[in-house]
Amino acid sequence: MTAGPEPLSAADRTALNRELSELRAERAKVAATLGDADEPGDRADQADELQRATDAERLDARIDEIEETLRDSPDARPSSTGAVGVGSAVTVRFDDGTESTVHIGELADADDPGLVTADSPLGRALLGRTAGEDVSYATPLGRSSVTVLSVGAPGGGS
Structure with a gap:
């Protein structure tokens, strides 16, 4: 990075x-x-x-x-451009229609089910993306995609 x-x-x-x-x-x-x-x-x-x-x-x-x-290490802040960065809260819609808000972090935390690490397949695919973009990424079961619905600060604000 x-x-x-x-x-x-x-x-x-x-x-x-x-x-x-x-x-x-x-x-x-x-x-x-x-x-x-x-x-x-x-x-x-x-x-x-x-x-x-x-x-x-x-x-x-x-x-x-x-x-x-x-x-x-400096504090992570969501990008001022509205693009996904470390610290961003991102609402996405998966292929099956379900929606979820995740936040992008650098460190895995078993106590935080909404965390997506920046070096995971989904995290890497989301970095730099903005609301409205369709994002494809590899999973162990094959390719998957999500639509970025919103990008905001940690805690859910857009």
């Missing part, structure tokens, strides 16, 4: 902040178990200690990555 950090929608920021909170809690639990033993134990104890240290390093790396993303 761009050379710099990708914009984050409010939903993406919320998901990252939730993950960061969970990682910090997990890191605190791991840290509490490091260096428990006063005496060096057997090889199994040493291996367990090494595994906890490795877990702490992995958690620290992910925490640093999320903090950097949150700090450096």
Whole structure:
């Protein structure tokens, strides 16, 4: 997309902040178990200690990555041209006539059934489109299409 950090929608920021909170809690639990033993134990104890240290390093790396993303990524805003962008709420009509409003985000979130990631087939097909356009995209079951009915800000405003 761009050379710099990708914009984050409010939903993406919320998901990252939730993950960061969970990682910090997990890191605190791991840290509490490091260096428990006063005496060096057997090889199994040493291996367990090494595994906890490795877990702490992995958690620290992910925490640093999320903090950097949150700090450096600009807020996503729907395009002022009315075109679909990261952060847009898009109402579409599918081939079968059903209509749905989805929002375009950078990060998958299992708690958000209306999220379409920008790198998914539908998300890629919608980026840059405007209301009234018919959009075709590939699915595991073959080609599908939608009509873009409206493009608005997150939360549904057009």
